[in-house]
Amino acid sequence: MNCILHSSRVAMFVLSALLVPLAASAQEAQEAHQAQQAPLADLTGAFNGWRHSGLTNEGERFVAAYPRPPVDRGSQRFRTLIEGQLKHVDKHARKPPTLVVNGNPTPLYTDDDGRFARPWAFGAGSNSIEIVSADGSKHQRMQFYEADTSKPQAKLRAIVTWDDPHAQVDLHVITPDGLHAFFANPTLEDGSGFDVDSVDGAGPGIFSSAAPEHGTWLFFLNYWGNFDSTGYNFDSAAHDRDVITARLTLVFNENTPDERRETMVVPLRKIGDLQLVKSERL
Numbered sequence: 001m002n003c004i005l006h007s008s009r010v011a012m013f014v015l016s017a018l019l020v021p022l023a024a025s026a027q028e029a030q031e032a033h034q035a036q037q038a039p040l041a042d043l044t045g046a047f048n049g050w051r052h053s054g055l056t057n058e059g060e061r062f063v064a065a066y067p068r069p070p071v072d073r074g075s076q077r078f079r080t081l082i083e084g085q086l087k088h089v090d091k092h093a094r095k096p097p098t099l100v101v102n103g104n105p106t107p108l109y110t111d112d113d114g115r116f117a118r119p120w121a122f123g124a125g126s127n128s129i130e131i132v133s134a135d136g137s138k139h140q141r142m143q144f145y146e147a148d149t150s151k152p153q154a155k156l157r158a159i160v161t162w163d164d165p166h167a168q169v170d171l172h173v174i175t176p177d178g179l180h181a182f183f184a185n186p187t188l189e190d191g192s193g194f195d196v197d198s199v200d201g202a203g204p205g206i207f208s209s210a211a212p213e214h215g216t217w218l219f220f221l222n223y224w225g226n227f228d229s230t231g232y233n234f235d236s237a238a239h240d241r242d243v244i245t246a247r248l249t250l251v252f253n254e255n256t257p258d259e260r261r262e263t264m265v266v267p268l269r270k271i272g273d274l275q276l277v278k279s280e281r282l
Helices: 002-037
Strands: 041-043 079-086 098-101 104-107 115-121 125-132 139-146 156-162 167-174 193-197 205-209 216-228 231-233 244-252 260-268 274-281
Touching (some): 041 125, 041 139, 098 115, 104 156, 104 244, 115 193, 156 167, 156 216, 167 193, 216 244, 216 260, 244 274
Antiparallel strands (some): 079 115, 125 139, 156 205, 193 205, 216 231, 216 274
16 A cells, blocks of 8 residues: 555656646747737738728828838829838848738838838739748738729739849730830720839839730830939849849739639849740730
8 A cells, every 4th residue: 555655646746747847838838829829010900991092103292111102103093002010020030021912922121110011902802911920930911801892803913023122123014906014104095004013122013904905915024223222223233132033923803703813933133134924815
C-alpha cells in the first residue's frame, strides 16, 4: 500500500511539474493566437461600397498618401481611395506587406509611420480587400458589397501594378478600331478609359470598358521613367530594383458568375522598355 501511495505522490509531483510548462505554453499559444488575430492596419471603413475619395485630376488637392498625395491621371468617374495605417512597420523587412484587391496583389508601400493610400476602381457586386504581412503569416481581410447601380459594369478590365516604389510604368491599350488609351489620352470615344492611372508607388493603372468592341485588343507596358521627392527623372540608377516586375491582369465580366482572368508577369530592365504583353481577341 505504501508503495502504491508513494507511486501516486510521485505521479502527482511529475504531473504538477509537467503542468507548469504546459500552462506557460498554453498562455504563449494564446498570446500568439491573439497576436495572429490582431488587425494589421486601421482601414477607413466602407458602407455600401468604399467611400468616394474625390480623386479627379493631377492638379487637384488629394488626401495625404505615400510617398506624397497620389498623382492619379485617370479621368473616369467612381474612383475611390483605399487608405489606412499599418499598426507595425518593420523598416528592416526585405519586402513590404501586400495589398490584395479583388484577388489582385500589389506591394503596399507606406510612409515611415505606416500610412498608405491607394486609388482603385471597384465594380458593382462583392469586393474584397486583404492586407498580408511581409512574411505572409498574417492576413487582414475586409469584404463589402457595392450596390451603386449607376456604375456601368466593366466587361473588360486591365490592371497593371509593379514592385518598385520609384519607377513609373505605363499601360497602353489599343482597341480593335485603332483607338489608343494611355496617360495622355485617358478616355476614348467609345466610353472606355482609365478609371485609375496612379504614378505613385506600385500603381495601379486600371483601364475599363463596359462594352468592349469585338476584335483584337493590344496591351503594352512601358517603363517610362523614375520619380522621387524632386519629381520625375530619367536617371537609370534612380529606381530601387535592377529588374522591375510588372504584373498585368485582364479581368472579364468582373464580379459575375462568368468572371475570368488572365495574369501576365513581365520583367522591365531599363527606361524606355516597351513590350506587347498581350494580344486578346474578344
